[in-house]
Amino acid sequence: MKDAQDEQDEQAARDKRDRAARPGLKRRALEALFRWFGNVSPATRLRAGAALNWLTLRFAKRRQRIVRTNLRLCFPNESEATRERWLQAHFRALSQSLVDRGVLWYGTPAAIEAMVSVSVPPEYQRLVAEGKPMILLAPHFVGLDVAATRLTMITPTGATMYTPQRDPDVDAIVAAGRARFNDVHLVSRHDGVRGLIRHIRAGRPIYYLPDMDFGREGAVFVPFFGVPAATVPATAQLARKWQLPVFPVIEFWDPATGHYHVEMLPALADFPGEDTLEAATARLNRELEGWVMRCPSQYYWVHRRFKTRPLGEKKFY
Known part of the structure; x- marks a missing residue:
């Protein structure tokens, strides 16, 4: 027998299909653009990414200030020229990752496999x-969506936390793209970690952004x-309560070739172990620092990572 949550999920899915069946002009234009990105040659996509980058550097001044602030906070000993x-x-x-979403959402599986390689541990x-x-x-x-799509192609079922986009047309495109392959369940961020528990019980991998x-x-x-x-300790909470292994997933883009490689690392050893949730979460941040240092420019620095401050501290942004 279906429970109330299942019925709500099915109704939400029907509503989303109904909205997708009635795309407006803006959504049709966005879909046409991403379809074009998904079907042009890799060289043309690289040129499109370079053009978008040119526009971004000239007009996204606020985002540039956020990136400069983050880099200054995290790398105070690096020279200004390096930052x-x-x-x-x-x-x-x-910029390239935005263009390449066209391949992820509308390109052929062969095109995705040509653009993105993946390695996963036997475990x-x-x-x-x-x-x-x-x-x-x-x-x-920056290649977060690349990793998500490539892994759904080789994993029969899974679930991921999803932050609904403010623009409903963009939200419909992103949601459909992220659930394109196999059995993918999108859990709204508004439902919190509780929304993931049903999928843990069902034996699904949980793609979690920490x-x-x-x-x-x-x-x-x-x-x-x-x-x-400010860091949500949900990774340690879920791993401890449900005895879940935690496999880090990182990905990098090669600007010389336009190719991405997704690397799933072995499960974290003894996590969270006997640590408190705070100590285990601090450990995750230390691990993340090491992954960032493999290619500092490709972490998502446009996010205001230090927006929330401890009481009494001044704001950075």
């Missing part, structure tokens, strides 16, 4: 085959590159 070089490389990678493959739940820990690198600032409520302040950052 500025990272900023330039960051916006180039970010992950075994757990998927056995239908066991796990956490795929996906920090915010590093956004969602405010003070429910967060702990733990260092990120030495700066206290």
